Amino acid sequence: MEAPVFEDVDPAGDCECAGCVQWRRSVPHPVRTKVGARHALVIAAAAGTVIGGIQAAPATASEHHEARPGDPTPGDRPDTPQGGTSALHGAPGVAAGSVPLTQQSALRTTTRAAIINRAKTWVAAKVPYNMDKYWKDGYRQDCSGFVSMAWDLPGNEWTGSLATYGTRITKAQLQPGDILLFHNPADPEKGSHVTIFGGWTDYTRTYYIAYEQTRPGTRKQATPYAYWNNSARYLAYRYKGVKAGTTPGSGSSSTTYPGAGSFGPGANNAYVTQLGRLLVERGGKRFYSQGPGPRWGDADRRATQAFQKAQGWSGADADGIPGPTTWSYLVAGKGKDIPGSSGSGGGSGGGAGVKVPAFPGAAKFRPGASSASVTQLGRQLVKKGFGKYYAQGPGPRWGEADRRAVEAFQRAQGWRGAAADGYPGPETWRRLFS
The missing domain is CATH 3.90.1720.10 (endopeptidase domain like (from Nostoc punctiforme))
Structure with missing residues (x-):
């Protein structure tokens, strides 16, 4: 029998075939930057064909791993x-x-x-x-x-x-x-x-x-x-050459009042995060079901208002928007803390009674899995408005409808790539049930 043919080809330097990638990795770096990779085109015989008197072993299919939460694509x-x-x-x-x-x-x-x-x-x-x-x-x-x-x-x-x-x-x-x-x-x-x-x-x-x-x-x-x-x-x-200074989203603190424009509907900056953290330290944790974060929300307004009322202020002085006096009290640790009862906060506590169930583990959500946790997840997805993928159910057996619904929810959080693979992890679970 004739020997198989090997043809040398000069490919483009950025060829991504498996052979060229392996070749580039195996050749020392200085050589690889100057010399092109070489393709080897192998005309393979069918399984069982004898090459040079030696029987070729059948190729083994590459091992397939199902995607799991946290796995990179x-x-x-x-x-x-x-x-x-x-x-x-x-x-x-x-x-x-x-x-x-x-x-x-x-x-x-x-x-x-x-x-x-x-x-x-x-x-x-x-x-x-x-x-x-x-x-x-x-x-x-x-x-x-x-x-x-x-x-x-x-x-x-x-x-x-x-x-x-x-x-x-x-x-x-x-x-x-x-x-x-x-x-x-x-x-x-x-x-x-x-x-x-x-x-x-x-x-x-x-x-x-x-x-x-x-x-x-x-x-x-x-x-x-x-x-x-x-x-x-x-x-x-x-x-080493970076100048000191605050950057939105960096978590930096400031004792100087940043101005009324930094707070209120539509505000999204590091000062909102700093305000929320200061309010949490002063007894306002119950107003936040998550965060505090950089985007202004009703939890920030009600927590601020509760702090203002705790100082005995009322009317425009307790409108829930921090002014210079409110800010100075918070950053300097002055005044009274927010009382423990929800009455002074002017509301129910903004999610204080919402308790996120413990994440049951990634193994509960993979092809072939069946448990009450899958049903619980599916029902919460439907409740959150991501139920269009279910023709029936949700039920206890993990299926493609569950994966697609989870993926849609993850993408709604602004996640992409492996962070939106349709398999819930601890953060997906926490946000879904918050």
């Missing part, structure tokens, strides 16, 4: 090979390579708002991911080049050098413009990645808005802390 797994440190290439008015490599003495000062705004320019342009190409601003189109651009570094860094331009911080200290960095020194091309922290999605601090450069291009999306995979290996850093 293929698009969420970073495949982010990157270049090393390099000068800017082709920046406006600058010849390629004429800018020296970054130095600690060359740190440029910037603000959190400026970092996020620069990140947004690549998101808006949907800059394609490419470890060998440079965007029109001179920065390399990979994950570390993206952070170098957002931090306004004078050159391109990589995951192995970005940490030298930052200061290690904790999860609790994260603010917009900081980064979450995973560098794998044993094999830099295996998993190494970096994202820009854009703020928490809610008070549970389990998801955050990530700005990142990954295939196919720059994106901004809700991401589980610290990342979809290798989560425990990501470290938080703050750029």
